[in-house]
Amino acid sequence: MANQEVQDYLNNTVATLGVFYTKLHQHHWYVRGSHFYTLHEKFEELYDSVNEVFDEVAERLITIGGKPYSTLKEFIDHSAIQESPYTTEKSATEMVESIVSDLRILTDSLNKGIQLTGDAGDDVTQDLLIGYKTDVDKNIWMYQAFLGKSPVE
Structure with a gap:
Protein backbone atom coordinates (compact mmCIF):
# COMPACT_ATOMS: atom_id res chain seq x y z
CA MET A 1 0.00 0.00 0.00
CA ALA A 2 2.47 2.66 1.09
CA ASN A 3 5.98 2.96 -0.16
CA GLN A 4 9.14 3.59 1.80
CA GLU A 5 9.07 7.29 0.97
CA VAL A 6 5.68 7.67 2.67
CA GLN A 7 6.91 5.73 5.69
CA ASP A 8 10.00 7.94 5.91
CA TYR A 9 7.86 11.07 5.63
CA LEU A 10 5.52 9.88 8.40
CA ASN A 11 8.44 8.97 10.63
CA ASN A 12 9.94 12.45 10.21
CA THR A 13 6.50 13.86 11.00
CA VAL A 14 6.41 11.80 14.20
CA ALA A 15 9.80 13.29 15.15
CA THR A 16 8.67 16.83 14.29
CA LEU A 17 5.49 16.50 16.34
CA GLY A 18 7.46 15.09 19.26
CA VAL A 19 9.75 18.12 19.33
CA PHE A 20 6.86 20.55 18.80
CA TYR A 21 4.90 18.96 21.64
CA THR A 22 7.84 19.49 23.99
CA LYS A 23 8.34 23.11 22.87
CA LEU A 24 4.67 23.84 23.50
CA HIS A 25 5.02 22.50 27.04
CA GLN A 26 7.98 24.80 27.53
CA HIS A 27 5.92 27.82 26.50
CA HIS A 28 3.03 26.64 28.67
CA TRP A 29 5.28 26.41 31.74
CA TYR A 30 7.23 29.63 31.23
CA VAL A 31 4.65 32.09 29.88
CA ARG A 32 4.36 35.24 32.01
CA GLY A 33 2.63 38.57 31.88
CA SER A 34 -0.80 40.03 31.35
CA HIS A 35 -1.81 37.30 28.88
CA PHE A 36 -0.72 34.47 31.18
CA TYR A 37 -4.13 32.91 31.78
CA THR A 38 -5.18 33.04 28.14
CA LEU A 39 -1.91 31.77 26.71
CA HIS A 40 -1.29 29.18 29.41
CA GLU A 41 -4.63 27.63 28.50
CA LYS A 42 -4.19 28.01 24.73
CA PHE A 43 -0.72 26.45 24.80
CA GLU A 44 -2.14 23.49 26.70
CA GLU A 45 -4.98 23.11 24.19
CA LEU A 46 -2.45 23.16 21.37
CA TYR A 47 -0.11 20.60 22.89
CA ASP A 48 -3.07 18.32 23.65
CA SER A 49 -4.11 18.61 20.00
CA VAL A 50 -0.56 17.95 18.80
CA ASN A 51 -0.38 14.90 21.05
CA GLU A 52 -3.48 13.42 19.42
CA VAL A 53 -2.08 13.86 15.92
CA PHE A 54 1.34 12.64 17.06
CA ASP A 55 -0.29 9.38 18.13
CA GLU A 56 -2.46 9.12 14.99
CA VAL A 57 0.53 9.59 12.68
CA ALA A 58 2.61 7.02 14.59
CA GLU A 59 -0.25 4.53 14.52
CA ARG A 60 -0.82 5.13 10.81
CA LEU A 61 2.87 4.48 10.22
CA ILE A 62 2.62 1.17 12.08
CA THR A 63 -0.53 0.31 10.10
CA ILE A 64 1.36 0.65 6.80
CA GLY A 65 4.33 -1.39 8.00
CA GLY A 66 6.62 1.28 9.45
CA LYS A 67 8.28 1.66 12.81
CA PRO A 68 7.87 5.13 14.35
CA TYR A 69 10.70 6.87 16.07
CA SER A 70 10.17 6.64 19.80
CA THR A 71 13.16 8.22 21.53
CA LEU A 72 13.98 11.83 22.22
CA LYS A 73 17.26 11.46 20.31
CA GLU A 74 15.42 10.17 17.25
CA PHE A 75 12.93 13.04 17.51
CA ILE A 76 15.69 15.65 17.68
CA LYS A 90 11.03 35.07 26.45
CA SER A 91 8.07 37.37 26.25
CA ALA A 92 4.60 36.02 25.54
CA THR A 93 4.81 37.66 22.12
CA GLU A 94 8.10 35.90 21.36
CA MET A 95 6.54 32.60 22.38
CA VAL A 96 3.56 33.11 20.09
CA GLU A 97 5.88 34.14 17.24
CA SER A 98 7.89 30.96 17.82
CA ILE A 99 4.72 28.88 17.68
CA VAL A 100 3.64 30.53 14.43
CA SER A 101 7.07 29.86 12.94
CA ASP A 102 6.86 26.20 13.93
CA LEU A 103 3.30 25.94 12.61
CA ARG A 104 4.50 27.32 9.27
CA ILE A 105 7.22 24.64 9.19
CA LEU A 106 4.49 22.07 9.82
CA THR A 107 2.23 23.41 7.09
CA ASP A 108 5.09 23.31 4.56
CA SER A 109 5.83 19.73 5.57
CA LEU A 110 2.17 18.78 5.41
CA ASN A 111 1.88 20.23 1.90
CA LYS A 112 4.75 17.97 0.83
CA GLY A 113 3.19 14.98 2.58
CA ILE A 114 -0.20 15.58 0.98
CA GLN A 115 1.44 15.61 -2.45
CA LEU A 116 3.57 12.56 -1.65
CA THR A 117 0.70 10.46 -0.33
CA GLY A 118 -1.49 11.51 -3.25
CA ASP A 119 1.19 10.40 -5.71
CA ALA A 120 1.54 7.11 -3.79
CA GLY A 121 -2.22 6.51 -3.90
CA ASP A 122 -2.42 6.41 -0.10
CA ASP A 123 -5.77 8.14 0.30
CA VAL A 124 -6.14 7.31 4.00
CA THR A 125 -2.83 8.91 4.97
CA GLN A 126 -3.49 11.83 2.65
CA ASP A 127 -6.87 12.40 4.33
CA LEU A 128 -5.19 12.35 7.77
CA LEU A 129 -2.67 14.97 6.62
CA ILE A 130 -5.30 17.19 4.99
CA GLY A 131 -7.36 17.15 8.18
CA TYR A 132 -4.36 18.08 10.28
CA LYS A 133 -3.32 20.83 7.84
CA THR A 134 -6.76 22.38 8.29
CA ASP A 135 -6.10 22.59 12.05
CA VAL A 136 -2.57 23.96 11.57
CA ASP A 137 -3.81 26.66 9.19
CA LYS A 138 -6.53 27.65 11.65
CA ASN A 139 -3.99 27.89 14.48
CA ILE A 140 -1.74 30.08 12.34
CA TRP A 141 -4.68 32.42 11.78
CA MET A 142 -5.58 32.53 15.47
CA TYR A 143 -2.05 33.09 16.79
CA GLN A 144 -1.37 35.67 14.10
CA ALA A 145 -4.58 37.44 15.15
CA PHE A 146 -3.26 37.47 18.72
CA LEU A 147 -0.16 39.23 17.36
CA GLY A 148 -2.35 41.69 15.44
CA LYS A 149 -1.22 40.27 12.09
CA SER A 150 -2.81 38.73 9.04
CA PRO A 151 -2.57 34.94 8.80
CA VAL A 152 -0.56 35.29 5.57
CA GLU A 153 2.08 37.73 6.92
Whole structure:
Protein backbone atom coordinates (compact mmCIF):
# COMPACT_ATOMS: atom_id res chain seq x y z
CA MET A 1 0.00 0.00 0.00
CA ALA A 2 2.47 2.66 1.09
CA ASN A 3 5.98 2.96 -0.16
CA GLN A 4 9.14 3.59 1.80
CA GLU A 5 9.07 7.29 0.97
CA VAL A 6 5.68 7.67 2.67
CA GLN A 7 6.91 5.73 5.69
CA ASP A 8 10.00 7.94 5.91
CA TYR A 9 7.86 11.07 5.63
CA LEU A 10 5.52 9.88 8.40
CA ASN A 11 8.44 8.97 10.63
CA ASN A 12 9.94 12.45 10.21
CA THR A 13 6.50 13.86 11.00
CA VAL A 14 6.41 11.80 14.20
CA ALA A 15 9.80 13.29 15.15
CA THR A 16 8.67 16.83 14.29
CA LEU A 17 5.49 16.50 16.34
CA GLY A 18 7.46 15.09 19.26
CA VAL A 19 9.75 18.12 19.33
CA PHE A 20 6.86 20.55 18.80
CA TYR A 21 4.90 18.96 21.64
CA THR A 22 7.84 19.49 23.99
CA LYS A 23 8.34 23.11 22.87
CA LEU A 24 4.67 23.84 23.50
CA HIS A 25 5.02 22.50 27.04
CA GLN A 26 7.98 24.80 27.53
CA HIS A 27 5.92 27.82 26.50
CA HIS A 28 3.03 26.64 28.67
CA TRP A 29 5.28 26.41 31.74
CA TYR A 30 7.23 29.63 31.23
CA VAL A 31 4.65 32.09 29.88
CA ARG A 32 4.36 35.24 32.01
CA GLY A 33 2.63 38.57 31.88
CA SER A 34 -0.80 40.03 31.35
CA HIS A 35 -1.81 37.30 28.88
CA PHE A 36 -0.72 34.47 31.18
CA TYR A 37 -4.13 32.91 31.78
CA THR A 38 -5.18 33.04 28.14
CA LEU A 39 -1.91 31.77 26.71
CA HIS A 40 -1.29 29.18 29.41
CA GLU A 41 -4.63 27.63 28.50
CA LYS A 42 -4.19 28.01 24.73
CA PHE A 43 -0.72 26.45 24.80
CA GLU A 44 -2.14 23.49 26.70
CA GLU A 45 -4.98 23.11 24.19
CA LEU A 46 -2.45 23.16 21.37
CA TYR A 47 -0.11 20.60 22.89
CA ASP A 48 -3.07 18.32 23.65
CA SER A 49 -4.11 18.61 20.00
CA VAL A 50 -0.56 17.95 18.80
CA ASN A 51 -0.38 14.90 21.05
CA GLU A 52 -3.48 13.42 19.42
CA VAL A 53 -2.08 13.86 15.92
CA PHE A 54 1.34 12.64 17.06
CA ASP A 55 -0.29 9.38 18.13
CA GLU A 56 -2.46 9.12 14.99
CA VAL A 57 0.53 9.59 12.68
CA ALA A 58 2.61 7.02 14.59
CA GLU A 59 -0.25 4.53 14.52
CA ARG A 60 -0.82 5.13 10.81
CA LEU A 61 2.87 4.48 10.22
CA ILE A 62 2.62 1.17 12.08
CA THR A 63 -0.53 0.31 10.10
CA ILE A 64 1.36 0.65 6.80
CA GLY A 65 4.33 -1.39 8.00
CA GLY A 66 6.62 1.28 9.45
CA LYS A 67 8.28 1.66 12.81
CA PRO A 68 7.87 5.13 14.35
CA TYR A 69 10.70 6.87 16.07
CA SER A 70 10.17 6.64 19.80
CA THR A 71 13.16 8.22 21.53
CA LEU A 72 13.98 11.83 22.22
CA LYS A 73 17.26 11.46 20.31
CA GLU A 74 15.42 10.17 17.25
CA PHE A 75 12.93 13.04 17.51
CA ILE A 76 15.69 15.65 17.68
CA ASP A 77 17.73 14.01 14.90
CA HIS A 78 14.81 13.80 12.45
CA SER A 79 12.58 16.79 13.28
CA ALA A 80 11.93 19.66 10.89
CA ILE A 81 11.42 21.82 13.99
CA GLN A 82 14.47 22.61 16.08
CA GLU A 83 14.38 22.27 19.83
CA SER A 84 15.06 25.45 21.76
CA PRO A 85 16.22 25.18 25.37
CA TYR A 86 14.75 27.85 27.63
CA THR A 87 17.98 29.58 28.66
CA THR A 88 16.76 33.19 28.55
CA GLU A 89 13.37 34.63 29.40
CA LYS A 90 11.03 35.07 26.45
CA SER A 91 8.07 37.37 26.25
CA ALA A 92 4.60 36.02 25.54
CA THR A 93 4.81 37.66 22.12
CA GLU A 94 8.10 35.90 21.36
CA MET A 95 6.54 32.60 22.38
CA VAL A 96 3.56 33.11 20.09
CA GLU A 97 5.88 34.14 17.24
CA SER A 98 7.89 30.96 17.82
CA ILE A 99 4.72 28.88 17.68
CA VAL A 100 3.64 30.53 14.43
CA SER A 101 7.07 29.86 12.94
CA ASP A 102 6.86 26.20 13.93
CA LEU A 103 3.30 25.94 12.61
CA ARG A 104 4.50 27.32 9.27
CA ILE A 105 7.22 24.64 9.19
CA LEU A 106 4.49 22.07 9.82
CA THR A 107 2.23 23.41 7.09
CA ASP A 108 5.09 23.31 4.56
CA SER A 109 5.83 19.73 5.57
CA LEU A 110 2.17 18.78 5.41
CA ASN A 111 1.88 20.23 1.90
CA LYS A 112 4.75 17.97 0.83
CA GLY A 113 3.19 14.98 2.58
CA ILE A 114 -0.20 15.58 0.98
CA GLN A 115 1.44 15.61 -2.45
CA LEU A 116 3.57 12.56 -1.65
CA THR A 117 0.70 10.46 -0.33
CA GLY A 118 -1.49 11.51 -3.25
CA ASP A 119 1.19 10.40 -5.71
CA ALA A 120 1.54 7.11 -3.79
CA GLY A 121 -2.22 6.51 -3.90
CA ASP A 122 -2.42 6.41 -0.10
CA ASP A 123 -5.77 8.14 0.30
CA VAL A 124 -6.14 7.31 4.00
CA THR A 125 -2.83 8.91 4.97
CA GLN A 126 -3.49 11.83 2.65
CA ASP A 127 -6.87 12.40 4.33
CA LEU A 128 -5.19 12.35 7.77
CA LEU A 129 -2.67 14.97 6.62
CA ILE A 130 -5.30 17.19 4.99
CA GLY A 131 -7.36 17.15 8.18
CA TYR A 132 -4.36 18.08 10.28
CA LYS A 133 -3.32 20.83 7.84
CA THR A 134 -6.76 22.38 8.29
CA ASP A 135 -6.10 22.59 12.05
CA VAL A 136 -2.57 23.96 11.57
CA ASP A 137 -3.81 26.66 9.19
CA LYS A 138 -6.53 27.65 11.65
CA ASN A 139 -3.99 27.89 14.48
CA ILE A 140 -1.74 30.08 12.34
CA TRP A 141 -4.68 32.42 11.78
CA MET A 142 -5.58 32.53 15.47
CA TYR A 143 -2.05 33.09 16.79
CA GLN A 144 -1.37 35.67 14.10
CA ALA A 145 -4.58 37.44 15.15
CA PHE A 146 -3.26 37.47 18.72
CA LEU A 147 -0.16 39.23 17.36
CA GLY A 148 -2.35 41.69 15.44
CA LYS A 149 -1.22 40.27 12.09
CA SER A 150 -2.81 38.73 9.04
CA PRO A 151 -2.57 34.94 8.80
CA VAL A 152 -0.56 35.29 5.57
CA GLU A 153 2.08 37.73 6.92
